[in-house]
């Protein structure tokens with residue numbers, strides 16, 4: 106999928122959008138209450154502490170909800186594709202709005218196990234997700 110809208114990087118969101126360069130999914134975590142903060146903000150939304158830092162999480166999660174997009178919003182956009190809300194295993198209450206890639210759109214369902222994969226565009230590594238059992242199925246054949 107080419108021609109994505111890219112986020113404007115700043116000191117707060119840069120760890121999230123560029124962690125993929127090192128294969129890391131960085132989510133802001135409050136060092137005081139250990140709550141996760143996403144989208145990235147300089148202040149904890151749980152306890153208002155400013156002591157927040159990026160924390161690399163496993164990248165494993167589950168499809169919370171999704172929709173199949175058939176509309177090419179920009180020239181060159183390939184459709185259909187999945188827009189999903191992914192709940193992260195080790196960042197409670199964090200949901201990423203993302204795409205599920207690497208499989209036909211009709212093979213994605215709510216509750217599917219997924220794993221992060223990164224798509225680099227310019228200086229941004231977009232966190233996308235693919236089904237976690239994909240490689241295991243391939244390996245089993």
Ligand SMILES: [Zn+2]
Pocket residue numbers: 135136137138139140149150151152153154
């Ligand atoms: Zn906090």
